[in-house]
Amino acid sequence: MxxxxxSLRRGKPAAYHQAIFDRVYRAMRETFNVPEDDRFMAITEHDASTFSVSPTYFGIARSDDAILxxxxxxxxxxxxxxQALYRRIVEVLQESPGLRPEDVFINLVEVLPENWSFGHGIAQYVANKS
Structure with missing residues (x-):
């Protein structure tokens, strides 16, 4: 779910993208009890003119390799x-594709279970509940 x-700057190879997908999914499975095959992910690449990340906010030195x-x-x-998810994502992305911990910005957006439809126009998490 x-x-x-x-989001990241343009120019990374497909293997770099795949490492991000695989590692973030692994971290979610390990810390958030995400089920097998529950994998919905997208990467958007940006030119330097359409991607802006503070290089020093909160005293954290970020590079051009920063990802959101x-x-x-x-x-x-x-x-x-x-908190376990944040730590684990940073750990696994440091392993592969080799991201620096300072370059990993994470934001969670929490929604109610009825705000999901995985297909057929049905809110699967609440469809069978009264």
């Missing part, structure tokens, strides 16, 4: 699970 949207990860999730996770 998480919908993952990744926005995950839309159901509002069912604890604060501890969220």
């Amino acid at each position: 998480p919908l993952v949207q990744v 990860l926005q995950l839309t999730v159901s509002n069912t996770r604890t604060r501890e699970q969220k």
